[in-house]
Amino acid sequence: MRLRQLFVIGLALSLLGIGVPAWSEDDPRSCNDLLSGDTPAYVVCRWMATPEEAADIARFWLANDGQNMKDTDPMDPVVVNCQEAGNECATDSEGDGEMHDVGDPDVEGAEDGGEPECQAGEKCYADPSAITQAEKTAAAKTQAGGAVKTAADAGMRVWVDTELADDWKSGKLDEAVRKVAALAVQPGVVGIRFTSQIGFNQNFQTADEMDKFIAEASAALRKSAPGKKLAAHTVVPAFGCGANEECxxxxxxKYPLLxxxxxxxxxxxxxxxxxALDSGHLASEYATWKIDAATAQRNQWIQVRARAWDAYGQIAAEDAGFAAPGSPQLTAEQATTSITERVASPLQDDAAETVTLWTRWQNDQGQVNxxxxxxxxxxATWDQLKKLTSVRPRLATLYDPAKPEVDQATDLKNLSEVFGQVYVHAA
Known part of the structure; x- marks a missing residue:
């Protein structure tokens, strides 16, 4: 009963929040006064139930030791008596009419692996991905395939990271999709990131061309690797401007496609x-309008929240600037400050569900960061990152098996101490 009471209280309190726009400050249900001063004008707050109404709801259900809750029984189930005249019940349903334990195979002998046969002996199973076993085996033997297995064995959630824009432009999308799908169907892989910096440096001529690429690549991947999540990486520079119209x-x-x-x-x-939204532009893009990196970052996540993008998919913050040439030379205190600004803030702003840090990359001059x-x-920087155990599932990184720091086993073991997710690059 106490559990039910707590549930009712939680239900009542859940009614307090963002609702239908409160266009007038005189509206008794407006809670715009609870929003911060820098909230855009189009973001409004309205009580679905005022605090007083929520209290009345809770009192109703908890009064008299919760008697009203006790009196609320489930609705009677709909029952059909197959023996009653006029009722017709199906007699050709699937199954053998017997009870089975959870986890038992549908067909006797299927626990031995392979493709089970139906009751009559005919083949009744087809791999929905349409990727052949030979393609899967070949993918597993590649550098990327080895990294996928090593990362999965280390307990990391694995994504395949590739770029399909050039393949699409050259008319070789289907061939490239089969190759990446063969890698994506390996055990431990949850999704595919099929393009990065889209609209920023992929040389699309028009926005319609870019949309067509996204749509066709998405459709091809969903067909060849069904059930795998699809991801893309880009940036929306205007988000960092906040309310500065000139900016x-x-x-x-400057960035018409974004x-x-x-x-x-x-x-x-x-x-x-x-x-994934990149943050590499935040430090310098807005200097003309005297908007610093911290303000630009705050502006960006306010804009993302206002559009409710997280209602349709997962939003990630991505940061390549956390790495330094050679390696960071920060003190423990400086590293903590940097982690707070670049890792904790996007999560605390409640717009990004994950943060992806580039832990190793090489610039055009060959310098390793x-x-x-x-x-x-x-x-000190790595030592401080290893302390973020409570948010490890929300932290991700990229790994290129063709450019290891030491070797795959050593690299991914160390990365798994900080990151719960990894994007394995596949050429």
Whole structure:
């Protein structure tokens, strides 16, 4: 009974929150006074039940030792008596009419593996991915396939990271999709990121061309790797402007393909399950308008929340700037401050569900940037990151098996101490 009472209280309190727009500050149900001063005008708050009404609801259900709750019985189930005249009941339902334990195979002998046979002996199973066993075996033997297995064995949630834009432009999308799907159907893989910096540096001529690529690549991947989540990485520079109209106008001209409504439609139409927004531009893009990185980041996540993108898919923050040439030379205190600003803040802003850090990458001059020490030498930044055990499932990184720091086993073991997820690059 106490559990039920707590449930009722929780139900009552859940009625307090964001609801239908309260257009007038005189509206007795308006709770706009609870919003911060920098909240955009189009974000409004309205009580679905005022605190007083919620208290009345709770009192109703808890009064007299919860008697009203005790008196609420489930509705009578709908029952059909097959023996009653005029009632017809199906007699050709699937199954053998016998009770089975949870986990038992549907067909006797299927626990031995392979493709089970139906009751009459005919083949009744087909792999929905249409990827052949030979393709799967070949994919498992590649560098990326080995990294996928190693990462999964280390307890990490694995994504395949690839770029299909060039394949699409050259008319080789189907061939490329089969290759990446063969890797994605390996045990432990949950999804595929099929494009990065889309609209920023993939050389699409028009926004319609970019939309067509996203739609066709998504459809091909869902057919070849059914059940796998699909992700893309991009940036919306205008988000960092906040309410500065001049900033938004200039950045929209500078990046005409990076339109927020168009990108949001990829999520709402079900073309993507995850969207990663880069933060690499935050430090310098807005200097003209005297908007610093912290303010730009705050502005960005306010805009994401206002569009409710997380109602359609997972939103990730991505940061390559956390790594430093060679390796970070920060003190423990400096590392903690940087982690707070670049890792904790996006999560606390309640817009990004995960944060992806680039832990190792190489620039055009061949210089290697790292978050950890060279050859995994200890440093303060990595030591501080290892303390974030409570948010480990929300932290992700990228790994290129063709460019290991030491070797796959060593690298992924160390990465798994900080990150719950990894994007394995597949050429």
């Amino acid at each position: 938004k106008t200039e950045l929209t001209k 339109d927020a409504d168009r990108i949001g439609a990829w999520l709402s139409k079900g073309l993507l399950d995850q969207l 790292r978050v950890y020490g060279e050859k995994w030498a200890a440093n």
